Amino acid sequence: MTSRFAAVALNLTLRVWIACFLVEVLTHPDDRRFKGKAIPVRNLLIVGGLSLLFPALHLFRRRRARYPWWTDDLWLSLFWLDMAGNSFDLYDRYTHFDLIPHLHGTGASAVAIERAFGSTRRQAFLASNALHAALEAQEYATDVLFGTHNVRGWWDSAGDLLAGLLGTAIYLRAER
Template sequence: MTPPLDAPAAPPSHRVAAALDVAVKTFLVLLLVGLVLRPDLGNLEGKGATERAIAYPLLSFALPAWWWLRGRGRTDFPWIADLLISITCFSDLLGNRLDLYDTVRRFDDVVHLVNTGLLTAAFLMLTLPRRSTRGQHLERALAFGATAALAWELAEYAAFLATSQASDRYADTLGDMALGVVGSAGAALLVHRARDARPAAATQRRPAAQHEHIAV
């Protein structure tokens, strides 16, 4: 998939996103190391700890790996999109580490709503041109969000639900998927609003000789 190439030069806010992204990734790695060394402290017994320890590093470092292999030198690194992806991995591990899933009512619902929205926002930033319409944002967000929500539920089942004795705790699968779709729609509206709010002149500053930039 070739990213759209119509974005202006990276604004100063990207430096803030870069610092936050590095910090989140650092804490994510620390949590993963702790999970490997002391799995009993992660509150992930019977919850697919091994699968998370494998999947989260792959997901959180996929975009940097892609940029290093294909975009480096011709595109600016999409720090904001990468930060959103990193947060989804970090928040789930942190929530389990603090035992929020079992002690805070509706925490699981909030995670499904927000994290699917964050992933959808990142996907839109990376794949959809900045001047796309609200309808185009919603269309792609719903396609991605519904697929991501379904994939998460299938991954949960494959990882631990099929053999777990606590399967009744996950009878709200359809609710989780619905929250994921709602979060995706909300992300589409927010991304479109943020892009539409930028001065039109900002999207026309780039001379033809400048490097290309990934849309954010």
């Protein structure tokens, strides 16, 4: 099996899983795993849109290069892990499970940003953590304004942000 074949197979597998997770939350929004977290709307808008980032970038680039399958796989893995955590009830069963997706997601996004946009490591580090901080702010604001329950307390957001900083440092260091 070639590396490209493996990357394409993984990409298709991740996309099928993500679609299944999305169908699950849209058809069962009142399931206890999803209720009160605004997951159906968030997954439809954020995951549905951002999972198509690399196909869109590839389509609109003037210079045709080979499709960045492995980078897209890394990018998709952050959505897959988050959605799997909800679907398999890992966030509610294990208090600190969310540190894993925050570490991986922020680290994976930093590497993907670096590769996709030709960013420096510093730019990718800052962009990824800025996006992560915006996501944390969105979760907190949704809790305050709409009564959802995504954030357990200040320590939850602080831990998530710290995990993200650590993830970007580890992943960008490993990318060298």
